[in-house]
Amino acid sequence: DAGITQSPRHKVTETGTPVTLRCHQTENHRYMYWYRQDPGHGLRLIHYSYGVKDTDKGEVSDGYSVSRSKTEDFLLTLESATSSQTSVYFCAIRRGGNTIYFGEGSWLTVV
C-alpha cells in the first residue's frame, strides 16, 4: 500500500468540460507525480510537484494543469477535456531515493 488515494477512480465526461482528479497521500512526502498510461506509450509524466506550490511540467503537459496547496493533495485539472485525454491516470509519490510508488489509478473517458 503506497498510502495514496486517487479520486474519482472512474469518470466519464463530455468533450469540453473541465475535470479534476485528486491525489491524496497520508505520508507527508515532498514529491508527487501524475502519469498517464496509454497503449504503446507506457507511462508518461504529465506534471510533478516537489513541494507545496512547487510544480513542474513533464513530457505530456499540454492541456493539463496542476495545483498543490497542501502537502497531502496534488490535483490534476483538464481545463477542457478532449477525447485524446481518455486514459488511465496514475498518481505517484517518492518516498526516498529514486523509487516512486503508484496509486491505484483513475480511469477517465472523454466522450
Next chain:
Amino acid sequence: DQQVKQNSPSLSVQEGRISILNCDYTNSMFDYFLWYKKYPAEGPTFLISISSIKDKNEDGRFTVFLNKSAKHLSLHIVPSQPGDSAVYFCAASVEGAQKLVFGQGTRLTINP
C-alpha cells in the same frame, strides 16, 4: 524521442521456464534503473532496481542485469509462475533527478 524502449510488446513463456524481458535506453546520463509490474485495473508496483555501479541485482526469483556499454538492461524471472503474468515496465533516471522515464511496457503471459 523515446529514451527508454521496450521493443517487445508481448512475451509468452511456459510455466517453470525462464522469462527474459529486455529494455534499451539512449540517454547515457541514466544511472538508476527500475522494473515495475502492473496487473490489470491496478497501479504499477515496484519490483526491483539497479544502480549503474552494479551489473547485476538479485531478489528471489527476479534478477536484473545491466550492460552499460550496450545501454541495455534485462529482467530475468526464474522459474516463471502464473502469477507473473502482467505488464512489465522498465524505467530509468539520473541519480538525484526528480522523475523517472518509462518504457512502453511488455505484456508477459505465463502459460501452464
